[in-house]
């Protein structure tokens with residue numbers, strides 16, 4: 023990396039951030055070195071390092087990478103005579119630090135966070151950029167996440183704040199962080215001047231505690247109250263942490279009063295977060311609260327197909343046999359992260375051994391994942407759910423009657439058994455009153471056809487699948 027390259031990057035940054043921001047925040051940065059994927063800068067003050075890392079880090083990283091310099095992180099050192107000062111923990115440092123210290127902090131209000139496990143500040147502090155992979159383009163939309171996606175899109179358009187806050191909630195690995203980053207990217211693209219601050223609730227707490235320790239509460243308040251958009255991920259983390267909740271509450275109110283957009287994510291509905299103060303809960307419920315439902319088969323398949331396309335550039339010779347993605351979509355229903363991990367492993371394995379990804383290779387390579395996610399849903403459970411849903415007796419589903427009002431639910435049940443259990447067609451037939459496997463196959467095919475032409479059947483199947491997978 024030469025000084026000239028940094029000079030060029032600065033010119034490009036000037037265009038993106040505008041003259042005022044450039045003069046205040048970018049011009050004073052002195053590039054010290056680029057080493058091991060980390061670009062280190064000298065900054066005049068700790069506050070400035072913090073501000074730049076929060077507001078411009080992803081832009082700077084983006085420019086580095088565009089110029090061919092592989093930089094994953096930024097680090098800031100306070101220049102001149104002052105010793106190296108902490109600026110900000112990376113997301114990974116904050117999360118991965120091995121042994122959290124038990125620290126007691128007493129704030130001005132006398133509240134203690136001592137029962138909290140507070141991590142000690144890392145020595146070398148860096149910026150956590152937005153993940154460039156988490157954009158709207160790479161987010162696959164299906165029934166379970168369409169509302170959350172639509173709400174995220176609306177907020178990402180910017181303009182007057184219509185619902186505040188936007189709360190996205192749902193189980194692990196269903197795309198909350200992805201959607202938040204996508205909003206941030208889009209907002210920044212539409213208006214590069216916008217101050218968008220994204221951080222986890224854990225980082226919020228850590229920064230708050232650090233500000234208390236270093237007696238820099240004014241800087242803290244200034245930083246958080248001067249943003250245009252605040253995004254706090256995994257807000258359930260602050261439950262039970264009294265002083266942090268208090269500060270979060272005040273930050274929240276100050277921003278809402280200024281009509282600044284707030285976006286929050288949580289692993290469950292705000293009302294169900296234990297040890298979250300009622301006043302915080304009620305603030306979170308004031309805006310739009312949308313959930314990301316567990317994925318369904320179609321969404322999982324769509325995500326897998328998209329990821330395969332995205333990976334084509336890394337593995338141009340990639341060949342995947344028919345049925346492999348369907349198998350993964352059926353069998354790995356826990357969360358998208360596990361699904362992605364399975365695919366990544368499969369690609370790496372296939373390219374190492376130079377083989378096509380077929381069923382055998384998949385079973386070998388992912389034996390552990392497939393075993394762990396073996397379906398627990400039983401044929402009986404499906405028969406019971408289907409009979410309840412159509413309001414008929416279970417014996418009518420299993421029995422010989424050929425009336426349409428029994429035959430169709432029976433076919434739906436057979437279809438679900440094929441999709442959601444690992445039973446073979448003859449086994450399924452046996453459990454449906456000793457029917458032949460060809461009858462089961464016919465039933466499964468019939469439902470597959472009907473799903474595409476009969477909206478009611480498609481909905482029935484979907485509802486049943488959801489309730490079985492819940």
Ligand SMILES: Nc1ncnc2c1ncn2[C@@H]1O[C@H](COP(=O)(O)OP(=O)(O)OP(=O)(O)O)[C@@H](O)[C@H]1O
Nearest residue numbers: 160161162193194195196197198199200325358359
């Ligand atoms: N609909 C989707 N389309 C494409 N990728 C998705 C989708 N949903 C989730 N993912 C991917 O799955 C992974 C996990 O998603 P993400 O980190 O956003 O989950 P999360 O809901 O924030 O989970 P956690 O509760 O653990 O923080 C990411 O790599 C993300 O890109």
